[in-house]
Amino acid sequence: MNTPAFKKETFRDDYTFRNSPEAIRRFPFPFAEDEYMYSVNIEQHVSTNPGSVFEHAIDIDEHYIAECEDRRLTLERDPTRYIALPHMMDAQWDMVELIMESLSADYPQWFELTKNGDQWHWVNKPLEIDQTFTFGDTSTLPMEPFEYISRQVQGDWIIMDHRDDDLFADMGMVTSQADWSIAFDAGMSFKEWHGPVPQANEIGIFDRALKYLLHLQYGSPVRRLNWTMTVNPRLDTSPEEFPLWGPDNASVTPENVGEKVHLRVELQALFRLPRSNAIAFSVRGYLISLDELVTYPKWAKRLRRVLTNLHPDLSEYKGLDLYRQTVIDWLEPLEDGAELSLGTQPE
């Protein structure tokens, strides 16, 4: 991707968030077919398609500065969005290494890392940070290592301790979640935090996914996509703040649906961490308004078909019931019944 100019925009109050045509083009549209059901849709997280969101281990795009600022505002209101249990200190440093190494390798124009033994020098130009510290020595950073670095990256991160043949959510930075809470899920096991998800357990998805993840290897990360919809481009749709965003779900009308309703796609990547043997789970959200999405007719038609066929349990779980039909009706004029090519590409 060409160097994006980082945008000045908001994800709350006046909601000035918009995608550039280029950001629309690289949007990770999740539907390869006209039907959607949960599956163990895990693939190797290897670099594909230069310019796409899959090019780098951690994607930085035009919303970088604005998303970091939104995280800062959320943490100011509610510091419990960051949690790290005491036994996760090795994992904290693993995260410093993962993020600093991959950003500086993939985006040298913005991030620089120089190491002299344990003396590290980190430069983050977009956020105007210049920090020298001793790797492994918490007292040399202004805050805990994982909080420090996760404030400088887009997307939520949940770090799981691997023990007793299970994974436990013992650390996290979660400020842009689709209606779940790290304060509530902290310390839970894989099956426990997936408890509210309908249908998936019955078809064996969580058994297979957990088995797969317990064998995840350092150096071979994997990824999957998940999706939901959000009214207004709001990152912080947390249960804690439900009173602030919940009522918006009833505000969708045929007149404002194109502007208000957003498809929200999560690029979830999983990395084994070397020192701690923990697993990092990144949830990087991408928002696109329906007005932006329908610039590609294939996506418009496919989204309409997926929403029309969606299992009612999934629709309810994802919180779409109040406005799903309005979206389908609004997309109706774009439907010509043509057979669409398989795959997620925009045309």
Next chain:
Amino acid sequence: MSILNVRVAEIEQVTDVVKHFTLVEENGRPLPRFSGGSHVVVSMNINGRIHRNPYSLMGSPENTDSYHISVRRQEKSRGGSVFMHDGVKVGSELQITYPVNLFSLSKLGKKHILVAGGIGITPFMSQIADLNRLGDDYEMHYAFRSAEHGAFVEQLKQMCGDRLHLHIESEGQRINFQNLLSNQPLGTHIYVCGPEPMVNALLLTAKDLGWPKTHVHSEQFLAPPIGESFMVQLAKSNMEIEVPGDMSMLEAMEEAGLEPDFLCRGGACGRCEVEVLECDGALMHNDHYLSDAEKASGNKIMPCVSRARCQKLLLNI
């Protein structure tokens, strides 16, 4: 699966049957970090046939300049360890997998008891480095046959100080598991690696004394046993291959150009599991992974160590 190319930088004869190899990245770059208890799988080209054996990493996880493995010469095995002893020299190039940890320390443990028999000491060397770094409470119990078989005793004394307890069999010193496992503080975890009878005895004692399963950890990589040759049909790849007596099914599939999944190659991790669609004879399960019920049902097999005695075997791979 990510692969590392390494060169043998040093070889040390530790006892008359154990050699210690120092491996460095072929271009001198740092090797990946790892956590205590990790292993790598080493590929060896023995007369055109690829053997792959798992070995624990013994060095400190802090050290990314070199990896350290130790190999006990097993005369009666299929040749991997003999090749490491006789065929591998300083300067030899080898391929290894990225480190994998199937024997990690529990981060919630209040105290850790490490029990090693013979060459089973290897995974503990890196665990001790982690425990020392974290300042955790532990005891290291190391049992071996006689003084000349005590590999790494000097190094262990330096690392563990008075946390090290030696049990030398020829001097009548056996570990009393009953005593060791009784009266430990709540939150203690125990880890064992060594010969099968020792591991089983410890697991049994722990069970009898009511230790929670989640606090008892063992690592045992089996070498694939030698057996009779048999034929296997692979449904998805649509081919039939022969598994010779001195090869595992996994190796035979690799020889045939397939790339089946694996991590431990020793029947411990479960990664290589395949579904058995048809078998007109007996499956010979040699792994520690499947439960007895799963073994009896005959629907799954671990091709890294298990074999079959039958006319027709059809696998879903």
